[in-house]
């Protein structure tokens with residue numbers, strides 16, 4: 001799961017690297033997983049996702065939550081930027097894979113949120 005969080009953070013194209021301070025989830029627990037991340041400890045934010053659902057939806061939820069936090073912390077900039085457009089990419093599921101895609105036209109840009117081989 002840490003690799004998935006790192007891949008999402010990489011994909012956001014943040015101006016400063018974010019650190020993963022904590023990932024809290026007990027296997028078998030019905031509670032959502034919490035991921036504490038941020039550029040600095042005092043600017044840490046908490047993202048939630050439900051690791052019990054289908055994996056692509058879990059990744060989308062996590063990416064979407066982290067994206068919202070990134071826009072709050074580094075306000076006014078699109079994360080991740082849509083190539084050639086001024087808006088950020090949107091999250092979605094295409095063909096069973098969690099993707100970043102252009103909210104106007106997925107044919108303009110679509111790329112997997114997690115690189116191949118991420119567990």
Ligand SMILES: [Zn+2]
Pocket residue numbers: 082083085087102103104105108109
């Ligand atoms: Zn676009």
